[in-house]
């Protein structure tokens with residue numbers, strides 16, 4: 001139940017677990033119908049060598065991990081509040097939050113509650129952009145263009161890279177692969 005999930009988040013927040021056992025990136029989305037768009041965030045983190053942590057502490061060997069939850073700002077506001085409020089104590093460094101529709105409030109509300117943990121917002125559709133980015137002065141959010149969850153996860157990794165050389169190296173490696181890919185495409189244009 002939602003209450004069980006909230007209890008779990010609060011218990012994890014109180015556990016004072018060592019940083020190497022806690023998830024680094026949180027991926028949340030307003031509905032499982034957002035998943036096809038949010039898959040890009042998983043793809044980017046997988047390409048960067050992050051491991052998915054499906055249960056707290058179940059990936060102790062992975063140096064960098066992410067977790068993911070469906071959290072609805074409108075259907076489960078109490079869960080959204082608990083997720084944002086416990087984010088820092090649970091060891092998250094950055095959150096990628098996606099929502100769709102015209103009332104795409106999960107990213108912006110989570111950014112308010114989790115502050116100063118940065119939230120990278122993903123408008124799941126074009127019509128969600130204003131809702132995600134339209135924050136008042138003093139309530140910051142960083143956001144990508146509609147559907148660009150892959151970029152959101154790269155931005156999340158950039159946040160981690162300021163403190164972790166291994167993540168920086170992986171980001172540079174991925175960029176080099178993309179550069180090589182562009183060159184390969186050019187070479188094949190007139191084949």
Ligand code: RP5
Nearest residue numbers: 030031033034099100101124
């Ligand atoms: C938003 O409402 C969700 O992020 C989703 O994009 C949209 C529709 O949700 P469902 O009705 O498909 O569950 O809050």
